[in-house]
Amino acid sequence: MEKVFPKHDLRPPPGAAADWTIPQDWRSYTAGEHAVWDRLFTRQSAMLRDRASPAFLRGLDVLRMSKPGIPDFEELSERLAGLTGWRVAAVPGLVPDDVFFRHLANRTFVAGRFIRRPDQLDYLQEPDVFHDVFGHVPLLADPVFADYMQAYGEGGLRSQSFDALHRLARLYWYTVEFGLVRYGGALKLYGAGIVSSHGESVFALDDPSPNRIGFDLRRIMRTQYRIDDFQQTYFVVDSFQELLSRTLETDFAPLYRELAQSSDLPPDAVLETDLVIHGGDQTYAKSKAAP
Ligand code: PHE
Ligand code: FE
Numbered sequence: 001m002e003k004v005f006p007k008h009d010l011r012p013p014p015g016a017a018a019d020w021t022i023p024q025d026w027r028s029y030t031a032g033e034h035a036v037w038d039r040l041f042t043r044q045s046a047m048l049r050d051r052a053s054p055a056f057l058r059g060l061d062v063l064r065m066s067k068p069g070i071p072d073f074e075e076l077s078e079r080l081a082g083l084t085g086w087r088v089a090a091v092p093g094l095v096p097d098d099v100f101f102r103h104l105a106n107r108t109f110v111a112g113r114f115i116r117r118p119d120q121l122d123y124l125q126e127p128d129v130f131h132d133v134f135g136h137v138p139l140l141a142d143p144v145f146a147d148y149m150q151a152y153g154e155g156g157l158r159s160q161s162f163d164a165l166h167r168l169a170r171l172y173w174y175t176v177e178f179g180l181v182r183y184g185g186a187l188k189l190y191g192a193g194i195v196s197s198h199g200e201s202v203f204a205l206d207d208p209s210p211n212r213i214g215f216d217l218r219r220i221m222r223t224q225y226r227i228d229d230f231q232q233t234y235f236v237v238d239s240f241q242e243l244l245s246r247t248l249e250t251d252f253a254p255l256y257r258e259l260a261q262s263s264d265l266p267p268d269a270v271l272e273t274d275l276v277i278h279g280g281d282q283t284y285a286k287s288k289a290a291p
Contacts, residue, residue: 010096020099024090024113026072033115034069040121040130041066047201053181053188055145055240056195059138070115071133080137084146088137093126097156097165104153107146109136122198125228135192136176144240145190149176151248164256167221174220175243180204180212180236187212187236187277203230209284211268212236214275217246218255223265232268232285236277 012020045060063079065071077087089103090113103110111132116124124131139145152172159168177193187205194200204210211233213219220235237243265271268282 013092016092019103020091020095021089021110022092022113024073026070026074029070029115032118036115036118036121037070037130038068039118041134043121043198044134044196044201047198048189048195051189051201051205052195053183053190055142056138056190059141062141063138065134065138070129073111076133076137080140083141084143086140086146086149088133098160101153101156104149105157106153107150109140109149111136131192131196135196139190139192142240144244148240148244148247151244152176155247155252159252159256162253162256164252164259167252167256167259170221170223170225171217171247173225174223174233174235175215175237178204178225178231178234179243180234181240182236182238190240191234200230203284204234207284208278209280209282210234210278211270211276211280212278213270214277215242215246216273216275217250218259219265219271219274221255221259222262223269224267226267229288230284232280232282 012018016022045066048057060066062083063076073088073090077089080086080088084107086107086109088109088111091110093112095103095110100110109132112126112128114128115130116128127135140149152168156165156168159165176191178191180187180194181190182188189195189201189204191204194204207230210231213233213235215235215237223233226232268280268285270276270279
């Protein structure tokens with residue numbers, strides 16, 4: 001749900017409701033589709049055991065996500081609603097930003113229902129049900145992260161009147177999609193884009209190439225990101241409580257106004273004012289850039 005759509009004149013496709021949701025139609029998944037989920041699930045849950053944040057792992061557990069097959073959104077929503085009041089609803093693909101924000105503000109996470117093909121296990125540009133559900137849903141069982149996602153939706157709706165949607169998109173990108181969190185002196189993964197990716201689960205924590213920098217709201221809102229490859233910089237929060245407090249207690253309006261006067265930063269920038277946890281050597285990005 002990262003794409004920025006034109007603001008107006010987008011209607012839900014035929015068969016979708018006014019809020020863009022569609023039935024998941026869980027019964028129509030084939031055995032082959034369930035098998036793709038199972039392969040991805042087995043591989044990622046083993047990989048993440050000592051890499052993901054404890055909150056993510058707890059979410060997998062309390063939501064019983066190890067149950068074989070693509071999760072049934074109704075069943076998943078019942079469990080999740082009992083814990084934090086969140087629900088999961090299917091959508092046909094990417095939805096317009098205001099639709100996405102409104103769902104978040106109402107504690108509904110919209111997810112793709114389709115699953116990648118067996119030859120796409122490692123990389124897929126569009127978010128499928130594995131990215132959306134395995135990647136995003138476990139943290140919605142965490143009460144603090146659940147509140148952050150709702151606040152983000154409300155903030156997203158508000159940002160539209162400041163023409164600052166791209167600022168909020170960057171915040172989403174560098175937290176919800178690609179965030180790291182400190183835990184007991186180590187760094188752990190929580191971003192959905194990382195935990196749903198086999199390669200990036202290793203790269204984000206272990207590789208010397210990317211920067212790892214302490215969370216800074218203003219800094220993140222100035223930073224461009226890459227959608228086509230591993231990130232060049234990851235931002236690290238001390239806790240989800242820090243993430244929630246900082247974003248909730250800051251009025252973004254003056255920030256948007258101030259940032260309109262300052263330049264954007266490239267994805268690999270390191271500033272004097274950054275809290276650098278690891279200064280990346282960018283060897284990976286450079287190797288890709290070479291002709
Ligand atoms: N405090 C933000 C604002 O004034 C709203 C927000 C909260 C945005 C949490 C993102 C996350 O707009
Ligand atoms: Fe995502």
